[in-house]
Amino acid sequence: MKKSVLLLTIFIFSITQSAFAIDFEDAIFPELATSGRALAMGNAYVSKADDASSVFYNPAGLGTIRNTHFHLSNFHFEVNKGLLSSGTGGAISNASKNVTKMFSLDGTRQVLKNNVGKIAHSRFHMLPNFTSRYFSFGYLLAKRTRAVVTDPLLSTGFEYADRFDHGPYAALNISLFGGIFKAGISTIFLNRKELIGKADPAATLSVGSNSYQKGNAFISTAGGKITLPIVFLPTFSATLHNALKQDFKNGGSVGVPAAIKQSIDVGFSVTPQIGNSSRIHFEVDYKDLSNQFSDVAASRKLLLGMELDLSRIFFIRAGYGDGFGSFGLGVKSQKIEFDITTYAVDTTSASFRGHEDRRFALSLSSGF
Numbered sequence: 224m225k226k227s228v229l230l231l232t233i234f235i236f237s238i239t240q241s242a243f244a245i246d247f248e249d250a251i252f253p254e255l256a257t258s259g260r261a262l263a264m265g266n267a268y269v270s271k272a273d274d275a276s277s278v279f280y281n282p283a284g285l286g287t288i289r290n291t292h293f294h295l296s297n298f299h300f301e302v303n304k305g306l307l308s309s310g311t312g313g314a315i316s317n318a319s320k321n322v323t324k325m326f327s328l329d330g331t332r333q334v335l336k337n338n339v340g341k342i343a344h345s346r347f348h349m350l351p352n353f354t355s356r357y358f359s360f361g362y363l364l365a366k367r368t369r370a371v372v373t374d375p376l377l378s379t380g381f382e383y384a385d386r387f388d389h390g391p392y393a394a395l396n397i398s399l400f401g402g403i404f405k406a407g408i409s410t411i412f413l414n415r416k417e418l419i420g421k422a423d424p425a426a427t428l429s430v431g432s433n434s435y436q437k438g439n440a441f442i443s444t445a446g447g448k449i450t451l452p453i454v455f456l457p458t459f460s461a462t463l464h465n466a467l468k469q470d471f472k473n474g475g476s477v478g479v480p481a482a483i484k485q486s487i488d489v490g491f492s493v494t495p496q497i498g499n500s501s502r503i504h505f506e507v508d509y510k511d512l513s514n515q516f517s518d519v520a521a522s523r524k525l526l527l528g529m530e531l532d533l534s535r536i537f538f539i540r541a542g543y544g545d546g547f548g549s550f551g552l553g554v555k556s557q558k559i560e561f562d563i564t565t566y567a568v569d570t571t572s573a574s575f576r577g578h579e580d581r582r583f584a585l586s587l588s589s590g591f
Contacts, residue, residue, distance in 0.1 A: 245342075245369050245370070245371065245382045245383060245384040245419065246369075246384065246419075247367060247369070247384060247386060248545070248568050249483075249484070249516070250486075250510065250511050250515075250516030250519040250523075250524065251266065251510055251519070251523060251524065251526075251544065251545045251568065252266060252568075253464045253483075253484075253486055253488070253510070253511070254276075254279040254280055254464075255279050255363060255365065255388060255411065255413065255442070256276065256278075256279050256299070256348050256350055256363055256365055257276075257299065257346075257348075258274070258276035258280065258299070258586070259299055259301075259551065259553075259562040259563070259564040259584045259585070259586030260274070260276070260530075260538070260540065260551065260553060260562050260564075260586070261276065261280060261528075262542075262544075262549060262551070262564050262566045262584060263540035263541070263542060263549050263550060263551025263552075263553075263562065263564040263565075263566065264506065264528025264529065264530055264540050264541070264542040264549065264551075265526045265527050265528045265541075265542025265543045265544030265548075265549050265566070266508075266510075266526055266528075266542070266544045266545075266549075266566070267490065267506045267507060267508040267526035267527055267528030267542055267544065268280050268281075268490075268506070268508070268528065269281050269446070269460045269461070269462050269488050269489065269490030269506075269508050270448065270458045270459075270460040270490040270491065270492035270506050270508075271284075271492060271504055271506055271528070271530065272284030272446075273287040273288055273289075274288065274354070274560075275292075275294065275297065275350060275352050275354040275359060275361070275588075276350075277359070277394070277407070278352075278359055278361075278392060278394045278409040278444070279409070279444060280446075280462065281407070281444075281446035281447075281448065281460055281461075281462045281488075281490075282394045282395070282396055282407025282408050282409045282444060282445065282446045283396060283405040283406050283407040283446040283447050283448040283460065284396075284405075284407070284446070284448065285354070285355075285356060285357055285358065285359055285394060285395075285396035285407050286356060286357060286396045286397070286398040286402065286405040286407065286448075287356075287405070288354060288355065288356045289356075289535075290557055291353075291354070291355035291356070292353075292354055292355075292557065292590055292591065293352075293353045293354075293590050293591055294351065294352060294354075294560075294588045294589060294590030295351045295589075295590055296349075296351070296587065296588065296589045296590065297349065297350045297351055297352060297361075297587075297588035297589075297590075298347070298348065298349045298350070298586070298587060298588070299346070299347070299348050299350075299584060299585075299586045300346070300347050300584065300585050300586075301344075301345070301346045301347075301564075301582050301583060301584035301585070302344065302345050302582070302583060303342065303343065303344035303345075303580055303581060303582040303583070304580070304581040304582070304583075305338075305341040305342045305343050305344065305371075305580065306325055306343040306344060306345060307583075308338070308341065309321070309325070309334050309335060309337075309338040309341050309343060310322035310324075310325050310334060312338065321334050325343055325345070326345065326368075328368070328370065328383055328385060328428055328430055329427060329428040329429070329430070331343050331368070331370045331383070332370070332372070332381050332383075332422070332424060332428050335370060335371065335372040335381070335424070336372050336375050336381070336424040336425065338372070339372050339373070339374070339375055340371070340372070340373070341371065341372075342369065342370070342371045342570060342580055343368075343369065343370050343371070344367075344368070344369045344580065344582060345366075345367070345368050346365075346366070346367045346368075346584075347365070347366050348363065348364060348365035348366070349362075349363075349364040349365075350362075350363055350364075356396075357395065357396045357397070357398070358393075358394070358395060358396070359393070359394045359409070360391070360392065360393040360394070361391070361392060362389070362390070362391050362392070363388060363389060363390055363391075363392060363411060363413075364388075364389045365386075365387070365388040365389070366385075366386070366387045366388075367384075367385070367386045368383075368384070368385045368386075369383070369384045369385075370382065370383040370384070371383075372424045374424075375424045375425065377424075378423045379421035379422070379423070380421075380423070380424045381421060381422045381423065381424040381428070382420075382421050383418070383419070383420060383421075383422070383428075384417075384418070384419045385417070385418045385419075385430075385435075386415065386416070386417045386418075386480075387415070387416045387417075388413060388414070388415050388416075389413075389414050390411050390412040390413045390414050390439070391411065391412055392409055392410060392411035392412070393409065393410060394407060394408065394409030394410075395407060395408060395409075401452070402450065403449060403450055403451070403452060404447070404448070404449050405447065405448045405449075405450075406445075406446070406447045406448075407445070407446050407447075408443060408444065408445045408446075408466070409443065409444045410441055410442070410443045410444075411441070411442050412439065412440075412441055413439060413440055413441075413442045414437075414438075414439045415436075415437070415438055415439070415440075415471060415480045416435045416436070416437050416480075417435060417436050417437075417480040417481075418430065418434055418435045418436065432475075433475060433476050433477070434477065435475060435477070436474060436475065436477055436478050436479055436480045437473075437474050437475040437479065437480070438470075438471025438472055438473060438474045438479035438480055439471065439472065439473055440469040440470060440471045440472060440483075441467070441469055442465055442467075442469060442483060443465065443466040443467045443469075444462065444463070444464055444465075444466060445462070445463045445466040446460065446461065446462040446463070447460065447461055448460040454495075455493040455494060455495050456493065456494045457491070457492070457493050458490075458491065458492045458493075458494075459489075459490075459491055460489065460490045460491075460492075461487060461488065461489045461490070462487070462488045462489075463485065463486075463487055464483065464484070464485065464486045464487075464488070465482075465483045465484065465485045465486075466485070468485045469482075469483075470482045484515040484516070485513075485515065486510070486511045486512075486513060486515045486516070487511070487512040487513045488508060488509070488510050488511070488512065489508065489509050489512050490506055490507065490508040490509075491506070491507055491508075492504060492505060492506035492507070493505055500533070500534040500535075501531070501532060501533050501534065502532050503529065503530070503531050503532070504528075504529065504530040504531075504532065505528070505529055506527070506528045506529075507525070507526070507527055507528075508525075508526040508527075508528070509524055509525055509526070510524040510526065511524050522546070523545050523546055523569060526542065526543065526544040526545075527542055527543040527544070528540070528541075528542040528543075528544075529541050529542065535555065536554065536555060536556065537552075537553070537554060538551075538552065538553035538554070538555065538562075539551075539552060540552070540553065540564075542566070544566065545567065545568045545569050546569050546577075547566070547567035547568070547569070547579055547581075548566075548567070549564065549565060549566035549567070550564070550565055550566075551563060551564035551565070557591065558589060558590065558591055559587075559588065559589045560586070560587070560588040560589075561586070561587055561588075562584075562585070562586040562587075563583075563584070563585055563586075564583070564584040564585075564586070565581065565582065565583050565584070566581075566582055566584070567579050567580055567581045567582060568580045568582070
């Protein structure tokens, strides 16, 4: 009987650990800067990419950009259900204090130790840029933080991951055969600061700059698209992340971050015209075709997306990515782009629909 109880305890503990292992889901979201529009479509965006985020999803998409724009206030902000419920739970008087706390690692620890098992996730990025057909340049500022308390009594029961990326980038695109074939490449001088670790939930967490792994590298993204000039415009596309297979260099005292894996995403789409000024886009993508992330189930890498375009101003989006549904609404003009999105990821390492982490995002870009 004692042996059976011990084995059951070990089994339950192993499940808990796999369900709450903290990482950045790079197998499903390898892009350095995500798009709220893409996330609403299940992140199935390799073929559709036709805006400033093409730089990271598929640089070949620059060739389908309709209008030149210069946007300085291009930002994306998201939080998850775990952060919202943990920060706003309890007395109303504590809600604002707790939400503020959760934008620092130690503040997150303080709140999560009373919300065991809830994952807190936040992401913010700015992407001021000038983008035109065939050319784009800008600057990336991106920060992601994830954390969870798996056991308040365990000295390593607080797990956390924090990543900060920044750097200038530029991208080029060429179109051949009347736009049937497009190819593009982008390069960013990426400066990364990253910290992944475990700590005691009951002890103050003091994290200095020297605790982070640091490094920089020229990271390139290459992509191609073939659009057949027939009804529904069937499009085949592919993206190669970290095309030159560069590692981070010039690290701090604790070394450099792990290398960005050279992974391949592929996609297929059709875009039927459903009215004089409306069209609907359907896309299916497969992430990590070369299986660099072999510990992630193949079924989780299949993504589906849909976007209903009404007069190129109003957009309704839905998708299926990482085993869960997504949805979003968007408004777009020359001066402003606004998107609200909800999507989810699977927090388990390999299983399909193992544990849902529901997220909510707001994207806003303005300029001229």
